Every structure is written in structure tokens, then in C-alpha cells.
Amino acid sequence: MPTTPQTPITLSRIALGMWRLDSWKLTPPQRLELVRQALDLGITTIDHADIYGSEQPFGEMLALAPSLRDQMQIVTKCGIVLRQQPSTLSVSHYNTSRAHIISSLENSLRQLRTDYVDLLLIHRPDVLMQADEVADAFNTLQQAGKVRQFGVSNFSPAQFDLLASRCELVTNQVELSPLHLTPLHDGTLDQCQQRGIAPMIWSALAGGRLFNESSERAQRVRTTLNALAAEYGTSVSTIVYAWLLQHPSKPVVLTGSGRLPVMQEALAALHLTLSREHWFAIWCASSGTPVP
Numbered sequence: 001m002p003t004t005p006q007t008p009i010t011l012s013r014i015a016l017g018m019w020r021l022d023s024w025k026l027t028p029p030q031r032l033e034l035v036r037q038a039l040d041l042g043i044t045t046i047d048h049a050d051i052y053g054s055e056q057p058f059g060e061m062l063a064l065a066p067s068l069r070d071q072m073q074i075v076t077k078c079g080i081v082l083r084q085q086p087s088t089l090s091v092s093h094y095n096t097s098r099a100h101i102i103s104s105l106e107n108s109l110r111q112l113r114t115d116y117v118d119l120l121l122i123h124r125p126d127v128l129m130q131a132d133e134v135a136d137a138f139n140t141l142q143q144a145g146k147v148r149q150f151g152v153s154n155f156s157p158a159q160f161d162l163l164a165s166r167c168e169l170v171t172n173q174v175e176l177s178p179l180h181l182t183p184l185h186d187g188t189l190d191q192c193q194q195r196g197i198a199p200m201i202w203s204a205l206a207g208g209r210l211f212n213e214s215s216e217r218a219q220r221v222r223t224t225l226n227a228l229a230a231e232y233g234t235s236v237s238t239i240v241y242a243w244l245l246q247h248p249s250k251p252v253v254l255t256g257s258g259r260l261p262v263m264q265e266a267l268a269a270l271h272l273t274l275s276r277e278h279w280f281a282i283w284c285a286s287s288g289t290p291v292p
């Protein structure tokens, strides 16, 4: 069915993160091949931010095959302003003013070479955020057909409630992995379940640290993940993605690798259910304690 900029969006359960795009060192045709492969596999949600440096090379790729645009959901973020010069008074900071949100999004559209993004997130909570002003910016962008839906990232439940009292938010993108359990316990995922919105999960594999960090905790987690991978006859990554996907808030899980096998391991998790005992075995290995 043809979509319009106002059509509600459906994200794929596994999404492709573009933060590390630069490090993949791909030519535009190689980027195109990667995105085609992801789309063919059903990974249709692509995650950017204005500060990743990914929008311009992605847009260059999209210009090679503009018909792919409507087959994907493009997510981007705004609100972080990186330090411009090496001087005492130049610091990275947050800006969620109406003018900044609108100009950042318009710049993202130019870089991405598209007329609209499917989802725009406020990247980090801004202590100077004026909720009414953000809502006004969102409304302007939605009315202009430039953004379909809105969300936040790294917001506490209270920060989410504040902004959600002024506008509709469809996600909170947060860090969660067997090396970072915080959103399971600070109300973040409870809030998503209560509101019926899917959180988006970043650094599901702890940015790769799951495989090489030498801390006692990481070693404990690896031992458990290796045993579960053997038990279920699958890879450690698939076990981790399954562990995340199984949360009742029904998360969208980002994969941060441009390698096809990693995407396939993530997708395999859609068909794997861990027993409750095994789910908690990962939680216990991470926490370093049995459940109370």
C-alpha cells in the first residue's frame, strides 16, 4: 500500500545501526549492496544521527537507487552539538530548541537525499529542554510532511513522561546488553510496556566488548553465553539478541555491524526462545548474584 508522510510506521524487529558506517570503508556501490541485502533479509529500519557522519554517505548510496527509499524506515536523531574548536569555551552541548531541531532535521534530509524521515529522536535528555518548544518543532515538521513520528533516546522515565505529556512519542532508544542491565531495572522498559511502545536497543553486543573485554563480569557473561550457545546449537550473538528480543516490551534491537553473518545471527534470534531459567542465567552472570 502506498504510504504518505503521515502513515504510522512499523519498524523491523532487527534494525541496522549506521554509527560505524565510516569504519566499514565501503564504496557507494558496496553500501548499496549492503543495504539491499539487509532489506532482502527483512532488516528495513536504518538508524542514523546527525552526528554520526553516516547521513551523507548513506544519501550518496540512496541516490544510486532512489526506489529503495520507500522500502525502509529511516531513523535519525538530533540535539547533540559537538564541540567545534579546541578552546576552553567551546564545548559539546545539547540543543533542543525549536530552531535547532528544525535546522538539524532539514540538514539531515539534505544529507540523506530524502524528503522525509520516518522517525526523529531527541538523542540525549537536555536539562534545558522546554517540552512545549520541542512539541511545537515536532508538530511543524510533521505538518510539513518531513517527519512521520517522533521519539527520544537515553531518556529516564520521568524525562519521557514530561515530553510525552506534550506530544506523541513512539520509542525510547536505550543501551541494553548483558553488560548493561540498567533499563531493565530503572523503570525504562516497564514504562515502554505500560505505554505499549517498543524501545529501541543500542549496543546489544556491548559495542563488541562482549567478545573481548577482560573484566571478571565480562568473562562470567561469556562463559554463560558460550554454554547457552552450545546448548541451543547457535552462536553467542544469537543468544544475546534472543535474550533482548524476549523482553515483554517487544524491543527493536539494533545491530551495529555491517557484516552479513552478524545480521543473520540477529535474525536467527527471531526464531529462538530461551527458557526462563536460561534467560535468568544471563541476568545472574551479569549481575554476579543469584536472583534475590
Ligand SMILES: NC(=O)c1ccc[n+]([C@@H]2O[C@H](COP(=O)([O-])OP(=O)(O)OC[C@H]3O[C@@H](n4cnc5c(N)ncnc54)[C@H](OP(=O)(O)O)[C@@H]3O)[C@@H](O)[C@H]2O)c1
Residues within 6 Å of the ligand: 016, 017, 018, 019, 020, 047, 048, 123, 153, 154, 173, 174, 201, 202, 203, 204, 205, 206, 207, 208, 209, 211, 237, 254, 255, 256, 257, 258, 259, 262
Ligand atoms: N542512541 C544512542 O545514544 C546510541 C549510542 C550508540 C549507538 N547507537 C546506535 O546503535 C547502533 C548499534 O550500536 P553498536 O555499534 O555499539 O552495536 P553492537 O552491535 O553492540 O556493536 C557493534 C560492534 O560489535 C562488533 N562485533 C559484532 N559481532 C562481533 C563478534 N562476533 N566478535 C567481535 N566483535 C563483534 C562489531 O564489529 P564488526 O564491525 O567487525 O562486525 C562492531 O564493532 C549504532 O550503529 C547506532 O545506530 C545509538
